[in-house]
Amino acid sequence: MMSTPEGVGIPDVERDTTGEKLAAVRTLGAGAPVLAFDVGGTDIKSALFDVNGTALGLRRTPTPTAEGDRTAVIIERLGVLATELRAAHPDVVPQAVGLVVPGIVDADAGIGVFASNLGWHDSPLRDLASARLGLPVAFDHDVRAASWAEHRLGGARDYADAVVLVIGTGIAGAVLVGGKPYTAGGYAGEIGHSPIADGPECACGARGCLEAVASAGALARRYREATGVTPDGAKDVIARAAAGDQAAADIWSSALDALTLSLAQLTAVLAPQAVVIGGGLSRAGGALFDELRARLEARLSFHRLPVLVPAELSGNAGLIGAALRARELT
Amino acid sequence: MMSTPEGVGIPDVERDTTGEKLAAVRTLGAGAPVLAFDVGGTDIKSALFDVNGTALGLRRTPTPTAEGDRTAVIIERLGVLATELRAAHPDVVPQAVGLVVPGIVDADAGIGVFASNLGWHDSPLRDLASARLGLPVAFDHDVRAASWAEHRLGGARDYADAVVLVIGTGIAGAVLVGGKPYTAGGYAGEIGHSPIADGPECACGARGCLEAVASAGALARRYREATGVTPDGAKDVIARAAAGDQAAADIWSSALDALTLSLAQLTAVLAPQAVVIGGGLSRAGGALFDELRARLEARLSFHRLPVLVPAELSGNAGLIGAALRARELT
Known part of the structure; x- marks a missing residue:
């Protein structure tokens, strides 16, 4: 966590x-x-x-x-x-x-x-x-x-108001407001531990946290729980989904829906110009970014949609x- | 909207x-x-x-x-x-x-x-x-x-990082960061139009917006749709819930859950020191504030909970x- x-x-x-x-x-x-x-x-x-x-x-x-x-x-x-x-x-x-x-x-x-x-x-x-x-x-x-590095040198450098999401074993985030990190005494940016559903239980003690549904770690765990097969990481789950594995497809789609809901909340409340996504899952490329863009657009109405860009500093x-x-x- | x-x-x-x-x-x-x-x-x-x-x-x-x-x-x-x-x-x-x-x-x-x-x-x-x-x-x-007025003269005056929610016919919001309104070109603060569920359809064109579930207007509309009885506003729905009307109780509880989910998202991402709630629904007093405090605490874990305070400037x-x-x- x-x-x-x-x-x-x-x-x-x-x-x-x-x-x-x-x-x-x-x-x-x-x-x-x-x-x-x-x-x-x-x-x-x-x-x-x-x-x-x-x-x-x-x-x-x-x-x-x-x-x-x-x-x-x-x-x-x-x-x-x-x-x-x-x-x-x-x-x-x-x-x-x-x-x-x-x-x-x-x-x-x-x-x-x-x-x-x-x-x-x-x-x-x-x-x-x-x-x-x-x-x-x-x-x-x-x-x-x-x-801050992505803002100064990487994917967020053109945007004063941006959210950076790092999706790997867990999901961590940070909020840039007016070109400066917004910290709230260290408590801001816990996008991975914002609730998006009633379940499952999250390691942090809350339930339905985004991280428990949509992190790379959660994708692998959920696939193992659903099928008994241990996948070779989240990229394997995504590959199985693309190859027609229904369990993998369902898990990946629900993860995309959870990420979309979280991005929709961010868009409504903060309206960042950009959401910069890094971490292992961001290497899924179009399978992640194109799907998120399409689902986010379908989910909102008058809102100003953020640009979704990959982190550049790996x-x-x-x-x-x-x-x-x-x-x-x- | x-x-x-x-x-x-x-x-x-x-x-x-x-x-x-x-x-x-x-x-x-x-x-x-x-x-x-x-x-x-x-x-x-x-x-x-x-x-x-x-x-x-x-x-x-x-x-x-x-x-x-x-x-x-x-x-x-x-x-x-x-x-x-x-x-x-x-x-x-x-x-x-x-x-x-x-x-x-x-x-x-x-x-x-x-x-x-x-x-x-x-x-x-x-x-x-x-x-x-x-x-x-x-x-x-x-x-x-x-x-801004609540920050300068009212319920938010002790808090540099605060969210103001006005819950009436609709739900409108504003975000204060470091004692200043955060605007994002006018698109920030649309907490009423942040999605919290898959339904119902919202007047804005999206679905599952907080406003469509939990505004005073939505409470009255939802009670009318559920029972065929037109209530005397949201306060009447809340009073019926307190008096044992099951339909009213279900609607009021689901509205509180929706508000809680939205506040939980705000808490995780922005960690405001305070959430100042005004508008007609804020006059419900303890029925609103005590319930929201209890549900928000139950919904989160390590997060820093905001103080929930009534708006003062009516x-x-x-x-x-x-x-x-x-x-x-x-």
Whole structure:
């Protein structure tokens, strides 16, 4: 729940024994060198961005585990990663750090309010990271940082009022209003945990959340529950639907209806100019985007329909957002 | 559709032959004298606000009718009303005018984009009113102006992030973000026309809109359709539900569920600090507010629940909002 959705079984990078090196990301443009960390429940993405905004040493390493609150082991790991990056690139002297995490995040206060898969409650992550790293730290929510990156450099850059949806294992979202992230103390953007039906039960404790019906994770789970067959991720369910598998078709259609209802609500209330969709499910391409456009148009009347566009920064939007946030401190 | 919901059969003012004099409204506080007009499909509310912010000559008169676009007859009527107000209060010289209208409104451009019950499409109301009245005109959407008034002087004054819902014949809404109305070119806040179910058909052309299920108008219509009995407005349906009428109870409960689902969506996505509810249905008091609070809490989990508060400016919030907008020009 509430974590950044990860991919759905479509690896876009190579793994090696020292963590996973990641493909080059879009550059930030010129500015101060900064360190950036995108901490998830499974992996930490890290990189050092130079004066050109090029990511150096970009890789993914496992998030260290611990009983309960993982704050201490993660902060320590950030210190090790930072030392390694600085040793490998001695000419690039970072001026600040960007750190983004999942869950409920109070960015202004620098606090990780809650993250079920990282075990913390009201953890003062910004100050702890700053003390360990000896640099000012910009702290933010992973998907809001990703949406900021999409706004500055990616699919949302033409739109001041936009919603970014990341559909993977879960569904996370962020709202941009007037070109700025709208946070509401960290509680805004929980589109994955907005109810759209009476069921099923969601891991968050509520029922009928969009994430429980329409995430990539839900598609795979629902197909397994319906047929007893474990599919190879959501993309397999969608492929089976296209090939005439009725159970797969029903599940995929109901997921599209749920996403449509959620987008219709967003359109009526916020009327964003664009909805930027990333995460593993967005790789379904036309099977997702064309269907959503057609169903949304059929569902509404006088409303101003948003443009539906794919996210452009792939799995690195959070890290790039962290780097952008760090640059704002310099 | 999309118009300011009016009362639901609970008159709070006396009618007379020259239009309806209205009860005194909250004062604006000190500032320039301004004229204010709140134009609806049925009535125009008008007043002259003096340097103390006291409303003079406040009354409600019928909106003139015409075939098709009512722009011309309304502009002319505003001229007559202004002349009468100025003649009655020669010492109060207005410096600006506030004009608010229903429908889709592009406040920045001064244009009434669309209002089904006033017949206009892309009507340059601000400039026409300014030419007729010889004063600068502040132009806005009626419910957004009302929400602004509630934020400045009423139930939303303690909350920078709030949603204002006006539940009457229809359901209209407005979103305040960071203490400012969020407009999205006039398309935001259409909470009444956000879909929450597969039916019934809504007057707007979509289906399952909140307004078609849960407005005061819908409650009365649905009871009539279910029983063949025409109730005395929504308050009568609610009273029958409380008295054990099963049809009334079912309709009222389903309306509360629909409102709850819509509030749950708002809470997940926007996490407003408060939802301010006005309009005729808000006079149901605890039958509405206590039920909504309990159902919303049961429907969500980790989310930050908004405070649910009644609007305080009654039916005059739109007019007060118009006056506040006019003051901003002086």
